[in-house]
Amino acid sequence: MPWRSTLRDTARWNPTAATGRRGAARERRSGSPRLATARYVPARTANLRSVTTTPAPVTLHDVTRAFEEIYPPAWAADWDAVGLVCGDPAQQVRRILFAVDPVAAVVDEAAAWGADLIITHHPLLLRGVTSVAATTPKGRLVHRLISSGIALYTAHTNADTAAPGVSDALAAAVGLDGDLRPLDPDPTDAEGRRGIGRIGTLPRPMALREFAAQAAAGLPGTAVGIRVSGDLDRQVRTVAVSGGAGDSLLGAARAAGVDVYLTSDLRHHPASEFAEHDDTALIDTAHFASEWPWLADGAARLRSALGGERANVETRVSTTVTDAWSQTF
Template identity: 25%
Template sequence: MAHTVQQVVKVMEEIAPPYLAEEWDNVGLLVGRMQDSVQRVMVCLDVTEAIVHEAIQKGVDMIVSHHPVIFEKLKSLRGDTGRERLLYLLVGNNIAVYCAHTNLDKAAGGVDDVLAARLGLQDVRVLSADQRDKLYKVVVFIPKGHEDAVMDAMARAGAGWIGNYSHCTFQIDGTGTFMPLEGTNPYIGQQGRLEKVHEVRLETVVLSNQLDRVIQAMLQVHPYEEVAYDVYPLANRVKKHGFGRIGRLAHRMTFEEFIGKVCDDLGVSSLQVAGWVDDEVEVVATCAGSGGSLINKAYCSGAQVFLTGELKYHDAQAAAELGMATIAAGHYATEVFVVKELVSRLQKSFDALQYDIEVFAAETMADIYKTVGK
């Protein structure tokens, strides 16, 4: 049976939930049609000319890329100029493009996690946690007999997920009272008469990003005209998503040794280093790509060195003045390892779902920068 772009999108959204993307970002299905069939998926960092030609040559139906293929506003879609020409080619060859950018950076097992794992960091934490990952308690009062339907609708919308458990709720029986007034159309009781009803108080937890969806789903299946429900913000800790990671090296080492290790781990021959660490290095903060905005977070979290892809001169200078060394290892070098990881996770998911889809990494990916000298 043919599988669709939409089915691939669904798997990608589980890996890198779109709600994690920054507001300025452009993620999701940027080229193509949801209903088109997919047999071959190619994963890459950037949709370059070489990548588009590789996709055409290999009969690829869908590209999954990290950097968005459309970012700036398009004012035309010409087949004879720069980036538009690539889009024109993609559309002409019926190749869909799905992009997971900042959502893949932040997601568990995404770009920043893959980089931290590559460096063998331990006790890894998110460096800059999203404020949106807040937990709420939702309490709803349901007439006895309807609690399962309401619970199920809420769970399907994302409520009650704790770790690997779904449908986590607590229910207690009680008595609800109400008096339907003029103009009402009560599910139970009559206008002007005080009613006592056997109700279930159902409580569950919901992440902030799913709160609206859960409430809507609950209201849709709840039999009452006016539903009584409460939403409480919680101070519980939740699994954080966000940019950057901080962790400890398995073994302390000198800064020179650490530099050698980074070159080996990332497969690069040179690094841009600012500042220096005189003590042995143990606490390392990382951010794949351009991580300049996380310098203060890294310093305040106790990092001795902050490793990222690329840094502005003045950001590196500011870090050095704080006494924290920085390493710029290259945007490409700090992100490219996610491609292999994504290929393996997608293939595993498709196999488990019995989708007849082949996933592979693009062969023509390349760092735009070369280190050259005299």
């Protein structure tokens, strides 16, 4: 049994207090959506009357084009399914909800807020289907989205490998400082910045116990919390992180010689063998929790690409916990 300790506290998580440590954390600290306002400028006519300038409407095409400049679909793995799932490119977009998973509870949240678009990290249709009839779970979701006028867009492994991307946001959330480098570099990136996972350092050495508590505080609470393997009193400083399922990168973490590897969905046998033969400690988080910090960063970058305050678009990060596990006993 590789896991020595578990930290779990779903009640404590409040997105307004979550500790995303970069500029994108402002999205989480905002208790209400940011409202675009008209900007008044002096008229150039002879009577010098004031006129109101209204930002031009933003279409779904405008949004997807801007987002794909930040997270190009070409960066996605060949097995992945990213991009626009449903929606009319000509439809106007005023409100965009960012979420990890395209599930019914997120669609409920989007509809209640009046969102025109949901951008999720995980694909709805990752594997091929032969029907989207409303008699199927995914079909019901597609029908509801279309009937509600809500478009759906996915950025998955292209957001994972981007720099900055999913693991950069995770690194910031758990307290890594300074420059980051990829754990598994993308060989097509000549600059060596893109890739899966990140390696960085803590501002100071600390006990594994303290770092685990810091990571738990920086991530959204889930029923499973986080699991820790290793000597809790050992001093650690160099850390590798990878948002989402990461046991395929255990070898990369070993080769990097980091003190701790933090990721999600670690299976028993790979984790047990790693803990038996390696000095690197392991921290296993909920899959949802490890990818949630990216939402605010993606939202902030999209807003900037659309013109910031000048764009007539609001973004919001979903606070619906969509982790697969709802309870532990």
